[in-house]
Amino acid sequence: MWEPQHVLAEQGWRIVIPHLRGFNDGPGGRSATSMDDFAGDVIDLLDSLHIEQAVICGLSMGGYVTFALLRNAASYFQGLVLADTRPQADPPEGVQARQRMLTLVREQGPSAVAEEMLPKLLGNSTRQQQPAIVEEVRSIILANGTEAIAGAITAMMTRPDSTPLLATIKLPTLIVVGEEDTLTPPQLSVDMHKAISGSELVRIPGAGHMANLEQPAAFNQALSTFLSRRV
Numbered sequence: 001m002w003e004p005q006h007v008l009a010e011q012g013w014r015i016v017i018p019h020l021r022g023f024n025d026g027p028g029g030r031s032a033t034s035m036d037d038f039a040g041d042v043i044d045l046l047d048s049l050h051i052e053q054a055v056i057c058g059l060s061m062g063g064y065v066t067f068a069l070l071r072n073a074a075s076y077f078q079g080l081v082l083a084d085t086r087p088q089a090d091p092p093e094g095v096q097a098r099q100r101m102l103t104l105v106r107e108q109g110p111s112a113v114a115e116e117m118l119p120k121l122l123g124n125s126t127r128q129q130q131p132a133i134v135e136e137v138r139s140i141i142l143a144n145g146t147e148a149i150a151g152a153i154t155a156m157m158t159r160p161d162s163t164p165l166l167a168t169i170k171l172p173t174l175i176v177v178g179e180e181d182t183l184t185p186p187q188l189s190v191d192m193h194k195a196i197s198g199s200e201l202v203r204i205p206g207a208g209h210m211a212n213l214e215q216p217a218a219f220n221q222a223l224s225t226f227l228s229r230r231v
Contacts, residue, residue, distance in 0.1 A: 001140055004216030011224060016049065018042050020065070022148030031151025035159045039068035046076055055172075055231055057081035057223070059212060060184070061152060067162035070169070079231045080169065081223065083176040084209050086188045087162040098157035105149045113149055114141040123180030123208025133213055166195035172230035173199040176222055178207030178214065200226060 002017045009015050021041050022031040032038050042065065046054065055078050058066030063085025069076065090098060105113050118138060119127065126133050141149075173196050177189035186203055193201040202222040207214040 001210075001213065004212060005220060005223070007220060008223060008227075011228075013227060016045070016051070016054065018045055020062075022151055023144055031147045032155055033151055033158075034155050035064050035068035036072065038065040038155065039072055042069060043073050043076065052076070053078040055079035055081065055227065057083065058085060059083035060085055060209060061156055064156060064159050064162075067165060068159075070165055071162070077171050079172040079174075079227075081174045081176065081226070082189075082192060083219075084178055084181050084184050084189075084211055086184045087166055087192060088188075089159055089161040090157055095157050098153050102150055102153050102157075105146050105153070109146055110142050110144055110149055114138050117141065120183050121209045123178055123206065123214060125180060125206040126208060126210075126214045130214065133210075137210060137213065163195075166192060167197075169196045169199075172226070174222065174226040174230075175199055175201045176204060176211060176219060177201075178204045178209060178211035180206070180208045181211070183209045200230070 002015075005017075006015060018041065020032075020038055032041075042056075046052075053076060056066055056069060056076070058064070058081070060083075063082050066080070066082065066085075067087060070080075101113065101116070104116060118134060118141075121137060122134060175189050175193050175196070177184065177186045179186060189201060189203075193199050204211045204215050204218045204222070207218070212219045
């Protein structure tokens, strides 16, 4: 998922991409049940690499993991990037949608999830003009087993509201959102930008919810500019 961002290493940055629990492990892979599970794994990884501080970037569910990290281990943060995500917990209708997705993956498997989610994950421009990206995201979903996907859905469905955290954030912060994101629409990012003092907001044209894959050049430019100016 983060391969397009590897090029930032050419600018001298060390890029660490966590393998979140269960993902890409195939059938039978272990699974998490809470955002704290994922966050704890990231902390263990940072400790194993002797990294005391990092600029931590989370996109979509990764943003929820990042909020969990902020709650539990804020000292690890040198900077913060929140991409195509939201601080709010799922509302009741969101929980119902997650429960339907749980039923879908348990009854029909990852391929059914891919068919359901692809139109939501990718912007209209990508679906019309970049069929290779559509197939890449499909393959990323299909690389995961049923239990890993179910665990992630459960973790998202039960995550706490992180809105109260926003006013306490004093870190250099970049917020990125695809202009065509329908899962976490741009207005939610505008609201986060207003709530996090000193934050920067970049909107990516022609991108939906997977902005880093759909428009990697623009996404990387936003990251590079933020890292060079603010970190």
